[in-house]
Structure formats: structure tokens, C-alpha cells
Amino acid sequence: xxxxxxxxxxxxxxxxxxxxxxxxxxxxxxxxxxxxxxxxxxxxxxxxxxxxxxxxxxxxxxxxxxxxxxxxxxxxxxxxxxxxxxxxxxxxxxxxxxxxxxxxxxxxxxxxxxxxxxxxxxxxxxxxxxxxxxxxxxxxxxxxxxxxxxxxxxxxxxxxxxxxxxxxxxxxxxxxxxxxxxxxxxxxxxxxxxxxxxxxxxxxxxxxxxxxxxxxxxxxxxxxxxxxxxxxxxxxxxxxxxxxxxxxxxxxxxxxxxxxxxxxxxxxxxxxxxxxxxxxxxxxxxxxxxxxxxxx
Amino acid sequence: xxxxxxxxxxxxxxxxxxxxxxxxxxxxxxxxxxxxxxxxxxxxxxxxxxxxxxxxxxxxxxxxxxxxxxxxxxxxxxxxxxxxxxxxxxxxxxxxxxxxxxxxxxxxxxxxxxxxxxxxxxxxxxxxxxxxxxxxxxxxxxxxxxxxxxxxxxxxxxxxxxxxxxxxxxxxxxxxxxxxxxxxxxxxxxxxxxxxxxxxxxxxxxxxxxxxxxxxxxxxxxxxxxxxxxxxxxxxxxxxxxxxxxxxxxxxxxxxxxxxxxxxxxxxxxxxxxxxxxxxxxxxxxxxxxxxxxxxxxxxxxxxxxxxxxxxxxxxxxxxxxxxxxxxxxxxxxxxxxxxxxxxxxxxxxxxxxxxxxxxxxxxxxxxxxxxxxxxxxxxxxxxxxxxxxxxxxxxxxxxxxxxxxxxxxxxxxxxxxxxxxxxxxxxxxxxxxxxxxxxxxxxxxxxx
Numbered sequence: 001x002x003x004x005x006x007x008x009x010x011x012x013x014x015x016x017x018x019x020x021x022x023x024x025x026x027x028x029x030x031x032x033x034x035x036x037x038x039x040x041x042x043x044x045x046x047x048x049x050x051x052x053x054x055x056x057x058x059x060x061x062x063x064x065x066x067x068x069x070x071x072x073x074x075x076x077x078x079x080x081x082x083x084x085x086x087x088x089x090x091x092x093x094x095x096x097x098x099x100x101x102x103x104x105x106x107x108x109x110x111x112x113x114x115x116x117x118x119x120x121x122x123x124x125x126x127x128x129x130x131x132x133x134x135x136x137x138x139x140x141x142x143x144x145x146x147x148x149x150x151x152x153x154x155x156x157x158x159x160x161x162x163x164x165x166x167x168x169x170x171x172x173x174x175x176x177x178x179x180x181x182x183x184x185x186x187x188x189x190x191x192x193x194x195x196x197x198x199x200x201x202x203x204x205x206x207x208x209x210x211x212x213x214x215x216x217x218x219x220x221x222x223x224x225x226x227x228x229x230x231x232x233x234x235x236x237x238x239x240x241x242x243x244x245x246x247x248x249x250x251x252x253x254x255x256x257x258x259x260x261x262x263x264x265x266x267x268x269x270x271x272x273x274x275x276x277x278x279x280x281x282x283x284x285x286x287x288x289x290x291x292x293x294x295x296x
Numbered sequence: 297x298x299x300x301x302x303x304x305x306x307x308x309x310x311x312x313x314x315x316x317x318x319x320x321x322x323x324x325x326x327x328x329x330x331x332x333x334x335x336x337x338x339x340x341x342x343x344x345x346x347x348x349x350x351x352x353x354x355x356x357x358x359x360x361x362x363x364x365x366x367x368x369x370x371x372x373x374x375x376x377x378x379x380x381x382x383x384x385x386x387x388x389x390x391x392x393x394x395x396x397x398x399x400x401x402x403x404x405x406x407x408x409x410x411x412x413x414x415x416x417x418x419x420x421x422x423x424x425x426x427x428x429x430x431x432x433x434x435x436x437x438x439x440x441x442x443x444x445x446x447x448x449x450x451x452x453x454x455x456x457x458x459x460x461x462x463x464x465x466x467x468x469x470x471x472x473x474x475x476x477x478x479x480x481x482x483x484x485x486x487x488x489x490x491x492x493x494x495x496x497x498x499x500x501x502x503x504x505x506x507x508x509x510x511x512x513x514x515x516x517x518x519x520x521x522x523x524x525x526x527x528x529x530x531x532x533x534x535x536x537x538x539x540x541x542x543x544x545x546x547x548x549x550x551x552x553x554x555x556x557x558x559x560x561x562x563x564x565x566x567x568x569x570x571x572x573x574x575x576x577x578x579x580x581x582x583x584x585x586x587x588x589x590x591x592x593x594x595x596x597x598x599x600x601x602x603x604x605x606x607x608x609x610x611x612x613x614x615x616x617x618x619x620x621x622x623x624x625x626x627x628x629x630x631x632x633x634x635x636x637x638x639x640x641x642x643x644x645x646x647x648x649x650x651x652x653x654x655x656x657x658x659x660x661x662x663x664x665x666x667x668x669x670x671x672x673x674x675x676x677x678x679x680x681x682x683x684x685x686x687x688x689x690x691x692x693x694x695x696x697x698x699x700x701x702x703x704x705x706x707x708x709x710x711x712x713x714x715x716x717x718x719x720x721x722x723x724x725x726x727x728x729x730x731x732x733x734x735x736x737x738x739x740x741x742x743x744x745x
Binding site for chain 2: 050051052053071133137138139140156158159161244245246247248249250251261262264265266267
């Protein structure tokens with residue numbers, strides 16, 4: 001009886017100790033995530049403008065305004081286009097980079113390459129944007145100068161309707177493909193070498209080995225890369241804002257750029273919050289689809 | 297066991313307290329609630345607070361004369377670039393004379409606007425002096441962001457170019473002091489202009505002359521007119537001198553949008569032809585284009601470029617005439633950077649002293665060698681200054697005939713809508729008629745909100 005009582009007390013203590021230990025992260029999560037999220041949702045139903053002293057409940061007005069605004073709908077289209085192309089190419093380029101480094105047998109060379117290939121990902125986005133702006137300048141940019149020297153046509157890359165969005169996608173691929181490379185390269189290390197040896201003995205070509213051993217072996221990580229890059233690409237802002245400001249003629253206005261121009265810059269946080277909620281829901285739906293697919 | 301429990305509780309308590317410590321709400325912060333017609337109650341109306349403090353300070357000033365600091369630090373929120381540099385050069389002298397310290401925060405235009413606005417909701421402000429763009433004036437004064445400088449005994453003197461002071465007052469009270477005389481000018485490449493028979497800026501007397509130079513440059517395989525098409529704001533601002541030359545404007549006397557008028561359409565059609573001779577570039581590229589002779593001309597600001605006898609580019613005032621000998625209009629648009637003191641500054645008296653000091657005739661004259669452009673006759677018409685920097689004659693002319701962007705609280709939304717539609721027109725996504733009709737309807741909706 002006495003022993004039973006001691007056991008009950010001990011397990012109760014353990015539970016209380018566990019609760020106490022788990023409390024700080026819960027508090028942090030509540031303060032850092034739940035609190036801002038709840039307020040963003042509340043703001044989205046108001047006409048909250050930072051400088052105005054009065055705040056009025058406006059129901060779904062902000063949401064209706066967004067969904068009836070041709071430029072917001074256009075910005076969803078631009079964001080989707082940007083995300084699809086950026087994610088596809090980042091995964092493809094990252095995969096090719098990983099295969100290339102994996103195929104190098106000299107450890108020292110592979111090590112140097114790994115570090116060099118990672119450099120773009122380590123740079124801050126602002127630095128990347130400004131560096132590319134200089135390189136693509138129509139006056140002093142090295143790219144136009146080189147094209148001129150080769151007698152090829154030159155472009156005003158960020159001000160041309162046909163080149164502005166592709167350039168933003170290209171810069172994003174340049175910066176983020178190394179992230180995909182890093183994850184895929186690590187995943188490739190876990191594919192058993194014996195499978196490759198067996199395939200080689202059976203006369204499988206390099207392409208067949210990649211297709212039937214490497215890709216199935218790293219499939220969950222490929223899905224994870226696509227998921228992470230999709231979430232990140234959907235929220236693209238810094239490069240767009242710095243390089244094109246959403247122009248020319250709104251052709252590069254993503255959802256975040258639209259919200260900045262129409263909701264944050266003019267301090268209309270109520271309207272901006274409604275847009276942010278819509279964007280979060282879109283990303284959430286996309287993420288769920290990916291996760292569902294990846295779990296299958 | 298008991299010790300473990302106590303330690304765990306103390307640790308988790310400390311962590312939670314640490315997190316919550318940074319979340320104290322400020323007295324004046326407007327906390328919206330999702331109920332109909334709720335109204336937040338700021339701790340103290342800024343205007344009332346400033347009047348009380350003004351009365352207090354006036355008595356202090358009258359007894360003690362000039363306000364001196366007691367070693368406190370003033371925080372300045374300034375527009376980065378030359379605008380901040382000229383002020384920073386003057387600060388050491390102010391610090392020693394007034395026994396104060398200063399800290400300067402250099403910000404981009406958008407950051408400056410939002411940071412000052414965000415800070416306005418705090419009862420104790422972080423900034424003591426802020427650079428303010430004229431177009432923010434209505435928004436700031438309507439919401440009590442700025443301190444009435446006249447309540448603290450500061451008034452503008454007659455030496456300041458009168459046209460630059462028009463937006464500085466609200467309800468007969470002075471809120472802003474025009475500090476940096478930014479005004480649109482026509483930046484042109486001397487050689488490309490000379491190739492079109494315009495060997496001096498004085499000869500560029502109309503929009504037709506501008507078009508002739510642009511056409512001549514294009515015919516020579518160069519870019520003609522370069523404009524900033526990167527943001528709606530820049531698109532609108534670069535176009536306004538053309539619109540003014542055609543006698544148009546973006547709002548009428550009742551603040552109703554007037555962007556679908558005959559004048560606007562004519563100006564837009566002319567501008568479309570003009571920009572077709574060149575291309576859209578961002579600011580640094582525009583300057584480089586004109587300086588290197590890759591482009592003939594563009595709308596610029598004195599703070600961007602310092603022309604001398606040796607430079608390849610120069611600037612002149614935009615005359616406001618469509619054709620030579622035709623009717624002229626005030627066509628130079630102000631981007632004057634003014635100085636204001638936030639109403640929640642914690643060092644109001646000393647901050648006003650800093651405004652007085654920076655606006656002083658002699659101090660302003662001393663900034664010229666560092667790129668300063670005072671809005672003062674005594675600086676811009678000074679014989680020594682003109683001998684060294686002849687371009688100040690042009691700046692003075694431009695400032696005398698300048699026009700501020702509309703002083704309406706909706707200006708940020710206004711130029712976003714208008715600039716977006718203009719971008720569509722200039723990039724052939726919409727016809728002039730379609731774009732302007734769409735802009736007009738959206739702007740009417742905005743102004744009726």
C-alpha cells in the first residue's frame with residue numbers, strides 16, 4: 001500500500017515536472033505565434049490604419065475588396081508563375097549539382113566544390129539583389145557589356161515586360177538551388193552503395209542508376225525540398241521590391257509586393273492583414289497537398 | 297525532488313516573464329478590437345500634450361533665453377544620402393554649443409515614412425527630429441504626429457523662398473521648416489543637347505525642345521528620354537512636370553481627382569512619345585546614362601548630381617511651356633525635405649533649438665560646399681556661391697516656380713493607383729483612354745472613402 005502510494009506520487013511528480021519543462025516553449029509559441037496570428041485575423045476585419053485613432057469593424061469588406069481587385073488577382077497569378085518556375089528549376093538544378101558533386105571521387109575537390117556551390121545561399125538576399133542589379137545594369141553592367149562585345153542583343157532586363165520576371169526567377173534559382181543541393185547531397189549519402197554495385201553488375205547505365213536507385217532513394221527529401229522552396233518562393237518580397245518594385249506594368253507584382261504597396265506603405269494594416277491571411281491560407285493548402293503526397 | 301520542482305518552476309517562470317517583458321503595450325498605442333465602431337483611447341491627445349508642454353517651455357525659454365541641453369541625446373530620423381550628410385556635418389557644432397549629443401538614423405524614403413508613423417503611436421517617442429516629405433504633411437498633421445513649431449517660438453523668416461513654405465502651415469500653425477530645396481530639374485547630357493543645337497540649358501525653353509533633343513539622340517543611336525518607371529511614385533513624379541506644362545493637375549480645388557481630362561490626355565500622349573525615344577531605368581542608371589552620354593535627358597533632382605564646367609551633364613529648370621513662346625506654367629515639382637519635430641519627442645525644446653540652428657542663414661550657407669541646397673535667397677543668390685556653383689541660379693528659379701505634390705492624406709494610395717495605370721499605358725497594356733478612365737474611377741472611389 002505504502003509502495004503503491006510512492007509510485008503514484010513519483011509518477012505525479014514526473015508529470016508535473018514534464019509540464020513545467022514544457023511550459024516555456026508553449027508560452028513562447030503562444031506569445032510569438034498565436035498572439036500575432038490572432039491579431040492579424042482580427043485586424044483583417046477592421047479598417048485599422050496606423051495613424052488613425054478610430055478602428056471600425058468592417059466585416060468582410062477587406063476580403064471582398066481584395067478578391068474584386070484585378071491587380072490582386074494578377075499578383076496571385078504572378079506569384080504562382082514565379083513559384084512554379086522557381087521551384088521546378090531550383091529542384092532540377094540542385095539535383096544536378098548534387099549528382100555532379102556525388103560523382104567526384106577526389107574528396108578534396110568535392111569538399112571545395114561543396115563550399116563554393118553553397119556560397120550564393122549564404123549571402124543575404126539584399127546583397128544578392130544589389131549585386132545582380134549592378135551586373136544587369138544597362139549602363140555599366142558586366143552582362144550587357146559582354147553581350148555587346150559578342151555582338152548579341154542587350155536588354156534593359158528589369159524594365160522590359162518580357163525579361164523582368166524571368167530575371168527575378170533566374171536570380172532566385174541562382175541563390176536557392178544550393179539549398180536544394182545541400183539537402184539532396186546529404187540524402188544521396190544514405191542510399192546504400194550496394195544497390196549501385198548490383199545495378200552496375202547487371203549492366204545498368206548511369207542514367208538508369210539515377211532513375212531507378214537515386215531518385216527513389218531520395219524521393220522523400222525531394223518532396224521536402226519542393227515543399228520548403230514552395231513556401232519560401234510564395235513569400236518572395238525582397239528581390240522583387242529591390243529590383244523591380246513590382247513593375248513594369250505590374251508584371252512582377254507578387255502578393256507580398258501588392259500587400260506592401262496597397263496595405264503596408266500607406267499604413268492600412270487592416271487591409272494588409274486580410275491579404276496576409278489569404279496568402280497564409282494558400283500556402284497552407286499547398287503545404288497540405290505536398291505533405292499528403294509525401295506521406296503516401 | 298522538491299529542489300528539482302522548485303528549480304523547474306523558477307526557470308519556467310523566468311522564461312515566461314522574460315518573454316512577456318518585451319510586450320508591454322504603450323499608452324498611446326491604438327489597439328483595434330473586432331467590434332462595431334469601437335474606439336481606442338489614446339492616453340493623451342498629442343496636440344493637447346504639445347500645447348501644455350509648449351506653455352511650460354515658453355516660460356522656461358523666456359526666463360532662461362536660449363534653451364541649452366544638459367548632455368541629453370537627440371535622435372534624428374533623416375532621409376539617407378546628401379540630405380542626411382549635410383545635416384551630419386553641422387551636428388558637431390550644435391552639440392558643443394548646446395551641450396547635447398545627437399544620434400542619426402539614416403533611412404530610405406519609405407522607411408522614414410513608416411518609422412515616424414509607427415513611432416507616433418507611442419507616448420514617449422524615439423525621435424526628436426524627423427525629415428518629412430511635403431506629401432506626408434496632411435497625413436501627419438491630421439493625426440497629431442508633428443509638434444507645432446510656432447508654439448515653441450519658431451517662425452520662418454522672409455529670406456526663405458515663399459513658395460516652399462506653403463505646405464508648412466496647418467491651421468495657421470507652423471509644423472515644418474523647408475530645409476533641403478529638392479525640386480525637379482531637367483538633367484541633360486551637354487554633348488547630345490549640343491548635337492541637337494542646344495548648346496546651353498537656357499535654350500531648352502519648352503517640351504518641344506526636350507523632344508527635339510531626345511529625337512536627335514535616338515537618331516544617333518543613343519537613348520533619348522530616360523524616365524524612372526520602377527515604382528508608381530517615380531512614374532508619377534517624373535511625369536508631373538509634363539502634366540503641369542500642359543496646364544493639368546491631378547486634383548481640383550475640392551481634392552477630387554482630375555486625371556481623365558483633356559490636359560491630362562494630351563500630356564500623357566506627349567509623354568508616351570517622349571519615353572518611346574528612351575527607356576525606363578532606375579535612378580542610378582538614369583544618372584549614369586545621362587552622364588556617360590548613353591541617354592540624352594531625364595527628370596532629376598539637384599541632390600543627385602553636381603554639375604561643374606568639366607562634367608558631361610548639366611541641369612536646367614523646366615520652363616513649363618509646351619512650345620517655344622507658348623504659355624508657361626509652374627512646372628517644377630517640389631521634393632523639398634522639411635524638418636519637423638514629432639509631437640511625442642522627449643526633448644521638444646532642444647529639438648526645436650536644433651531646427652532653429654539648422655535653419656539659420658549662416659549654417660545653411662555653410663552646407664552648400666557639402667551639397668546642401670537651402671531654400672533661401674541669401675544662399676542661392678549669394679555672389680560667392682554663384683561664382684562657384686552657377687547651377688544654383690537654376691535651382692533658385694525652379695524653387696520659386698515650384699509646385700508641391702497634393703497635400704492630401706490619401707497621397708500614398710493616390711500615386712500608387714495613378715502610377716500603376718500610367719505604367720500600363722506606358723507599357724502598352726492599356727490605351728491612354730482606358731488607363732486614365734480606370735485611374736479616374738479608382739481615385740474617385742478612394743477619395744470618397
